[in-house]
Amino acid sequence: MAIESEVLVIGGGLAGITSALAAADAGADTRLVSYKQSTLRNASGLVDVLGYTPSGDGPVVDPFDAIPSLPDAHPYRTVGVDTVRDAMAFFDAHAPRYQGHHTDANALVPTHGGTVKPTARYPASAAAGLASDDRDTLLVGFETLPDFNADHAAAHLESAGVPFDVRGVTVPFPGDLRAGAKVTRYAGLLDANPQVSVDGTERPLRLALATRVADAAADADRVGFPAVLGDDDPAGVRDALADHLGAAVFEVPMGPPSLPGLRLSDHLFGALEAAGVRIETGNPVVDADTTAGGVETVYVEKNGARIPNSADEYVLATGGLVGKGIDSDRDAVYEPIFDCRIAHSDDRYAWFDDDAFGDHAFAQFGVRTDDTLRPRDDDGAAAHANLRAAGAVLGGYNFAAEHSGSGVSIATGYAAGTAAAEAIHDE
Amino acid sequence: MSDSESDSTTTTAENRFEPATPNVGEKFDPVALHDDTDDFDLRPESDSCYKCSTCDTNCPVAEVDDDFPGPKFQGPEQWRLKEQSDDEDHEIDDSITECSNCMRCDSACPSGVSLSQMHNTARGEYVDDQMSKRSLKYWRNRILANYRTSARIASTLPRLANAAMNFGPARWVMEKTLGVTSEREFPAFATETFREWWQARGGAAASKERAQARRRERGEPVDADKKVAYFHGCYANYNTPEVGQAMVRVYEHFGYEIVVPKQGCSGTPMFANGMLDDARRHADITVSSMSDLIEEGYDAIASCTSCSMALRQEYPELFDIDGIETVASNTFEAVEYLRIHEPLRETVQSADIDGELADEFAYHAPCHARSQGLDRQAVELFGDLDGVGIDDVGDSCSGISGTYGWKEEKYETSMEIGDDMFDHMESAEGDTGLTECPTCAMQMEHGTGYEVRHPLELLEAALVD
Numbered sequence: 001m002a003i004e005s006e007v008l009v010i011g012g013g014l015a016g017i018t019s020a021l022a023a024a025d026a027g028a029d030t031r032l033v034s035y036k037q038s039t040l041r042n043a044s045g046l047v048d049v050l051g052y053t054p055s056g057d058g059p060v061v062d063p064f065d066a067i068p069s070l071p072d073a074h075p076y077r078t079v080g081v082d083t084v085r086d087a088m089a090f091f092d093a094h095a096p097r098y099q100g101h102h103t104d105a106n107a108l109v110p111t112h113g114g115t116v117k118p119t120a121r122y123p124a125s126a127a128a129g130l131a132s133d134d135r136d137t138l139l140v141g142f143e144t145l146p147d148f149n150a151d152h153a154a155a156h157l158e159s160a161g162v163p164f165d166v167r168g169v170t171v172p173f174p175g176d177l178r179a180g181a182k183v184t185r186y187a188g189l190l191d192a193n194p195q196v197s198v199d200g201t202e203r204p205l206r207l208a209l210a211t212r213v214a215d216a217a218a219d220a221d222r223v224g225f226p227a228v229l230g231d232d233d234p235a236g237v238r239d240a241l242a243d244h245l246g247a248a249v250f251e252v253p254m255g256p257p258s259l260p261g262l263r264l265s266d267h268l269f270g271a272l273e274a275a276g277v278r279i280e281t282g283n284p285v286v287d288a289d290t291t292a293g294g295v296e297t298v299y300v301e302k303n304g305a306r307i308p309n310s311a312d313e314y315v316l317a318t319g320g321l322v323g324k325g326i327d328s329d330r331d332a333v334y335e336p337i338f339d340c341r342i343a344h345s346d347d348r349y350a351w352f353d354d355d356a357f358g359d360h361a362f363a364q365f366g367v368r369t370d371d372t373l374r375p376r377d378d379d380g381a382a383a384h385a386n387l388r389a390a391g392a393v394l395g396g397y398n399f400a401a402e403h404s405g406s407g408v409s410i411a412t413g414y415a416a417g418t419a420a421a422e423a424i425h426d427e
Numbered sequence: 428m429s430d431s432e433s434d435s436t437t438t439t440a441e442n443r444f445e446p447a448t449p450n451v452g453e454k455f456d457p458v459a460l461h462d463d464t465d466d467f468d469l470r471p472e473s474d475s476c477y478k479c480s481t482c483d484t485n486c487p488v489a490e491v492d493d494d495f496p497g498p499k500f501q502g503p504e505q506w507r508l509k510e511q512s513d514d515e516d517h518e519i520d521d522s523i524t525e526c527s528n529c530m531r532c533d534s535a536c537p538s539g540v541s542l543s544q545m546h547n548t549a550r551g552e553y554v555d556d557q558m559s560k561r562s563l564k565y566w567r568n569r570i571l572a573n574y575r576t577s578a579r580i581a582s583t584l585p586r587l588a589n590a591a592m593n594f595g596p597a598r599w600v601m602e603k604t605l606g607v608t609s610e611r612e613f614p615a616f617a618t619e620t621f622r623e624w625w626q627a628r629g630g631a632a633a634s635k636e637r638a639q640a641r642r643r644e645r646g647e648p649v650d651a652d653k654k655v656a657y658f659h660g661c662y663a664n665y666n667t668p669e670v671g672q673a674m675v676r677v678y679e680h681f682g683y684e685i686v687v688p689k690q691g692c693s694g695t696p697m698f699a700n701g702m703l704d705d706a707r708r709h710a711d712i713t714v715s716s717m718s719d720l721i722e723e724g725y726d727a728i729a730s731c732t733s734c735s736m737a738l739r740q741e742y743p744e745l746f747d748i749d750g751i752e753t754v755a756s757n758t759f760e761a762v763e764y765l766r767i768h769e770p771l772r773e774t775v776q777s778a779d780i781d782g783e784l785a786d787e788f789a790y791h792a793p794c795h796a797r798s799q800g801l802d803r804q805a806v807e808l809f810g811d812l813d814g815v816g817i818d819d820v821g822d823s824c825s826g827i828s829g830t831y832g833w834k835e836e837k838y839e840t841s842m843e844i845g846d847d848m849f850d851h852m853e854s855a856e857g858d859t860g861l862t863e864c865p866t867c868a869m870q871m872e873h874g875t876g877y878e879v880r881h882p883l884e885l886l887e888a889a890l891v892d
Binding site for chain 1: 479480481483484485486489490493494497534535536537539739740743752755756757758759763766767768769770772797798799800801802803804807
């Protein structure tokens with residue numbers, strides 16, 4: 001016996017979530033298994049499509065325009081620009097708190113390091129902070145939150161030539177959290193808005209925070225905070241601060257662990273549940289039984305026990321080298337579950353470039369697929385009729401250099417999930 | 428690329444880092460970093476941590492206690508500090524006793540670090556080397572951790588024990604002298620333990636007969652290889668034998684013959700209190716009997732998710748006992764096992780429930796179920812069952828974490844962690860709780876006044892006549 005479903009998605013990141021949502025929306029009985037909590041919780045919460053070309057040109061103004069000129073092996077070329085558009089519309093429908101869909105052009109979002117990131121979609125919380133907007137800006141840091149240095153970020157933005165005045169100020173967070181307190185502590189307190197004691201007076205936390213910032217914010221049209229402004233009710237926190245300050249309020253996306261990433265993950269897992277997707281997290285898929293007809297069963301491992309799961313169609317969305325969907329040892333690069341072919345040199349000293357920021361071969365390691373995202377075997381044919389791949393497990397692109405990680409996950413996840421559900425209806 | 432460059436690039440400086448030249452051969456001299464030791468090597472765990480802090484944002488204690496440094500510090504950072512210091516005076520930080528051993532950090536870590544193994548190891552070391560064996564706190568913890576011993580004594584005279592344990596003045600004295608909170612009511616001891624019931628019912632021989640009769644009814648071969656060894660744990664034995672009875676009836680319904688082997692406490696409360704020697708003594712008993720049975724073709728089944736967690740994960744991570752890996756890889760949670768081996772989903776879909784358990788349930792997934800990937804199992808399964816409704820009360824921790832919430836100084840923290848769950852229970856449709864974990868059940872009942880049932884009781888009501 002095995003735990004059964006029509007479509008089994010392996011992986012709980014953005015590609016796996018999108019695959020499972022697409023398959024379930026198309027009517028398939030879908031199960032998603034993920035080794036750990038979704039890695040989306042570590043992501044910045046920005047959703048990019050293409051920020052730079054593979055040759056490093058950019059920022060790209062219109063990512064959809066640039067897609068047809070990408071190399072043939074790029075996953076966007078595999079699914080085609082129309083599917084990328086459909087997939088982004090699908091994301092928009094499931095992520096109502098996201099903005100940026102009014103235009104094809106990239107938005108420029110300031111990050112916590114003071115760089116400007118080209119991105120196709122951004123959370124509503126970042127909307128008032130766009131670098132293309134010329135309103136004067138104050139960035140606020142907290143003494144106990146070393147991951148965001150407001151002066152430093154402001155200076156970086158200024159030297160990048162942004163079209164507005166930007167200054168930074170660092171204040172103690174009212175209520176005196178300890179140094180290095182978790183970002184979720186800040187968010188939880190701002191949600192709850194408890195009375196805090198400031199200079200001997202008790203007042204609600206949001207008001208106390210606005211008061212601390214008010215003098216510095218007098219000349220600013222908008223005020224940016226590190227992305228800790230609430231978890232359950234971020235809009236409420238922003239609105240309250242904006243009211244007190246008389247200025248627009250936005251969040252600057254941060255590194256992991258990231259509130260915008262947590263919020264997006266929670267929201268999309270809610271969408272999965274609403275769509276009837278069955279979800280299991282906590283254990284890895286380690287092995288599979290395959291026949292000439294395709295994949296029969298995969299095995300989830302729990303401390304040595306192997307739990308069989310079987311489905312009609314499978315989506316491999318286990319991530320790349322960092323996400324452990326692709327692994328390597330001193331001899332080879334491999335895909336651990338199905339042993340899908342990963343093209344790579346026999347000489348491991350050819351896997352990387354001597355220059356740290358050079359053109360590393362490993363950045364493009366991944367499975368190569370046919371037009372319907374089925375991984376190819378050594379002869380170039382689909383290795384298994386009922387297995388498709390999505391997201392960072394795919395090769396042929398460098399998401400870190402291109403800023404294309406989210407877009408590729410959404411586009412290929414959507415295409416793979418939809419195709420898996422169609423294959424079931426065709427049977 | 429490096430191929431073409433390796434010819435043209437020559438080393439200009441003696442010490443230049445030259446990754447294109449393999450660092451092997453004569454100059455490569457591997458050295459042992461640590462003395463030979465029988466301890467588990469936690470170095471790979473520590474090295475795998477890239478300090479993303481996701482574990483910290485999942486820690487229910489850190490969520491309410493700003494002074495708690497969190498799992499990243501308790502695990503990899505503390506381990507590195509200890510290994511670094513040449514003088515042996517680097518001690519385990521006292522805050523290790525604030526960790527409730529919910530093990531949520533394990534399932535959060537994207538890098539596969541077994542944080543709980545590091546915490547359990549550090550806590551054991553702390554209690555061994557730094558905690559006074561003459562302190563009241565040590566003995567309080569030891570008594571709480573060895574619940575099985577108290578329960579065994581109490582259940583010889585359960586009615587007297589029930590009255591005495593919740594006798595107000597006695598509880599006041601316990602709080603003042605031992606630091607056991609008087610806020611909670613002690614769970615009632617059953618007048619007949621599970622094992623007494625099991626013996627009176629005829630034990631393994633009777634179970635075999637019943638299983639064979641069911642196989643005949645189900646059209647299965649009478650000699651089918653369907654046999655399991657039940658790890659009931661302390662709570663189902665002394666406090667809630669109805670859960671153990673439900674396990675037996677449901678498994679026999681599917682044609683399984685059951686044995687109830689000699690067993691100790693799973694060790695869960697002992698790990699959480701750093702009493703690793705006590706836990707080891709109990710593990711020896713359980714591993715010895717279970718591994719023999721597994722060799723004979725049995726699988727080990729637990730109805731408490733902390734028990735199955737201990738046998739599966741903590742045992743092989745903490746102890747080196749003959750057969751311990753065999754036990755770990757052949758232990759299953761009771762409903763999980765049926766999902767794998769029986770058409771449970773279809774069976775439940777075609778069943779319905781009436782009587783006392785035809786109700787709306789507020790289900791809480793215990794943290795230790797979460798770590799085994801079982802947190803959505805009950806909702807998925809009973810969502811298909813006619814006659815009941817089931818609401819997931821969210822992913823927060825109940826806060827009691829076994830003995831943690833029983834400690835006078837931890838009680839407030841425990842209730843603050845539980846607040847989210849209480850709120851969600853209040854707003855859920857039903858007024859009856861549902862969970863796999865006996866101490867989560869205590870907390871659910873304590874916080875809301877709801878009666879709390881076990882998923883096996885629901886399965887029994889739905890499937891067994």
